[in-house]
Amino acid sequence: MAEHISVLLQESIDALNIRPDGVYLDGTFGRGGHSRAILQKLDKNGRLIVLDKDPQAIATANELAQQDSRVNVFHCGFKDFQAALNHLKINKIDGALFDLGVSSPQIDDAERGFSFRYDAPLDMRMNNAAGQTAAEWLNTAPESEIAQVIRDYGEEKFYKRIAAKIVASRPLHTTVDLANICRAVITKHEKGQHPATRTFQGVRIFINGELTELSAVLPQVVGCLKTGGRLAVIAFHSLEDRIVKQFIKQQSTVKPLPKWVIAKDKDLEKPMLKIIGKAIRATDAEVKRNPRARSAVLRVAEKAV
Numbered sequence: 464m465a466e467h468i469s470v471l472l473q474e475s476i477d478a479l480n481i482r483p484d485g486v487y488l489d490g491t492f493g494r495g496g497h498s499r500a501i502l503q504k505l506d507k508n509g510r511l512i513v514l515d516k517d518p519q520a521i522a523t524a525n526e527l528a529q530q531d532s533r534v535n536v537f538h539c540g541f542k543d544f545q546a547a548l549n550h551l552k553i554n555k556i557d558g559a560l561f562d563l564g565v566s567s568p569q570i571d572d573a574e575r576g577f578s579f580r581y582d583a584p585l586d587m588r589m590n591n592a593a594g595q596t597a598a599e600w601l602n603t604a605p606e607s608e609i610a611q612v613i614r615d616y617g618e619e620k621f622y623k624r625i626a627a628k629i630v631a632s633r634p635l636h637t638t639v640d641l642a643n644i645c646r647a648v649i650t651k652h653e654k655g656q657h658p659a660t661r662t663f664q665g666v667r668i669f670i671n672g673e674l675t676e677l678s679a680v681l682p683q684v685v686g687c688l689k690t691g692g693r694l695a696v697i698a699f700h701s702l703e704d705r706i707v708k709q710f711i712k713q714q715s716t717v718k719p720l721p722k723w724v725i726a727k728d729k730d731l732e733k734p735m736l737k738i739i740g741k742a743i744r745a746t747d748a749e750v751k752r753n754p755r756a757r758s759a760v761l762r763v764a765e766k767a768v
Contacts, residue, residue, distance in 0.1 A: 469496025478763040484508040485557030490541030516590040579642035617665025688766040739763040
């Protein structure tokens with residue numbers, strides 16, 4: 464299995480502007496690269512809360528927590544971060560980092576069913592101990608629903624053909640079953656891209672509720688940031704990044720008052736966030752070391768009020 468390399472590691476740690484005695488949230492622990500880097504910036508009074516859906520990621524996080532008492536581990540999606548804070552009796556945090564999408568270990572573990580490169584059970588669950596598998600959904604969902612998921616979450620223009628072929632080919636059991644359907648339907652695709660890439664993305668996002676969870680967590684976590692606290696989000700495809708970009712933009716601007724309104728500065732509505740710098744992408748050197756960093760985009764904002 465390939466080693467997991469944390470994307471935009473130094474950039475994301477710099478973005479958090481870490482206070483040594485602060486409280487930080489790593490909402491997507493993965494294999495802990497970002498978490499370990501955060502810990503290096505904290506003193507004995509600092510605290511790190513880590514979350515992940517993946518049981519294997521949580522096993523690694525628990526090992527870290529046994530070595531470092533500053534770490535608190537919760538086996539849940541980041542949408543449940545508030546329950547974790549409540550459990551710890553923490554009201555406000557100094558920063559939050561979200562490294563979105565599927566991790567390298569999940570992709571490289573054939574049995575997880577995330578990749579069309581392996582012949583494996585068609586699973587795709589980030590928490591493979593709970594919920595509906597991709598195969599279970601694809602074998603029972605209406606054709607129209609499958610088509611909509613592949614269109615909206617996979618941004619695949621051949622979504623109708625693929626959905627029809629899936630229904631006609633039922634039951635599907637393995638990643639190869641789905642990959643072969645995509646290969647048979649899509650005769651022309653982007654250079655260097657497998658015909659199944661967009662379909663696998665769409666099904667994975669749907670099965671794990673990734674975009675719904677992201678849209679829900681952003682306003683919640685901003686509400687828990689201290690003034691001056693930082694939010695840093697690494698996205699890997701346009702759908703995620705669009706949600707993050709639009710949210711930060713919305714929260715960093717206020718609607719101007721009508722010209723006829725007279726108000727003092729203290730009465731004016733203040734933006735919730737301040738945008739910190741431009742979107743950050745991986746350098747050519749990082750992409751060369753880790754090709755999966757090619758599509759990564761880091762956006763950073765600071766709590767303004």
